[in-house]
Amino acid sequence: MLALRDAFFSVMFPDIATCIGCKRKALDITFPLCSDCHQQIEYYDPKLACIRCGRSYHGGKCPGPNIGHVMALAPYRGYWKEIINLYKFKNYRYLHKGFSKKISQVLKSNLKAEIDLITYVPVTDKGLKERGFDQSHLIAKHLSKEIKIPFAALLHKNDDRPPQRSLDRTERLKGWEGVLSLNQPDKLQQKHILIIDDIYTTGSTLYQCSKKLKAGGAKKITAFTLAN
Ligand SMILES: [Zn+2]
Ligand SMILES: [Zn+2]
Structure with a gap:
């Protein structure tokens, strides 16, 4: 039955049933890598990661803002980056299942018992229209089913702001008013609250979301991102 399902998907979605690295058969239809190429992804060990930015523990002061606890699956590079980009920009939206499975595997051995509610960093209405789906929403909702923790769409993002990298810190903070x-x-x-986001860069989006949730009454925030 499973072989039949794989055959069906390889006809319907030829790119996804093969490994994006070497074109051999992929691990499964929600994860387009073979086991050899999969080994090249540098998944973090949450016990050895900086809780402020989710990267491998780096000593010294972390430049990331104080969100609460930040976790990430792997650095944004190599095959991991390619898979995330397929998901976000090439409309391979069924990859959300593979991502939420990976997050749930980490959470089951870390933190699961402490989390009350799952939410996500939303895209704007304009972004949603352009992409046709909200990448973090899909992952958060599926994750909720997978680990049996309730889901709620707690945040709404009201508009599009200029690219944050081009602004200094004060402008960046000001740019969030009313967003x-x-x-x-x-x-x-x-x-x-566990908040799902796709990619952690400066952490400023997650920081603003966690600030909003805390101001609204949340007790604690943990953020989980696909990559950083
Ligand atoms: Zn491969
Ligand atoms: Zn750090």
């Missing part, structure tokens, strides 16, 4: 609003504030009171 985020809270949905269903009654749901987050005193909760430990």
Whole structure:
């Protein structure tokens, strides 16, 4: 039955059933790498990671903002970067299942018991229109089913801002005024919230989201991103 399903998907989605590295058969239809190429992804060990930025522990002061606890699956490079880009920009939206499975595997041995509610960093309405789906929403919702922790769409992003890298810190902070609003504030009171995002770069988006959630009554924030 499984072989039949794989055969069906390889006809329907030829690119996804083969490894993006070497074109051999992929691990499964939600994860387009063979086991050899998969080994090249440098997954973090959460026990050896900086809790402020999610990268491998680096000593010294972390430049990341204080969000609470940040976790990431792997650095944004190599095959991992390629897979994320297929997902975000090439409309391979069924990859959300592979991503949420990986996140759930990490959470099952770290933190799962402490989390009350799962949410995500939303794209703007304009972004949603352009892409046709919200990448972090899909992952968060599937993850919720996978690890049986409730899901809620807690945040709404109101507009598009200029690229954050081009602004200095003060301008960046000012640029956030009125951008985020809270949905269903009654749901987050005193909760430990897990917030899903795709890529952590400066951490400023996650910082603003966590600030909003805390101001709305959340007890604690843990962020989980695909890459950083
Ligand atoms: Zn391969
Ligand atoms: Zn750090």
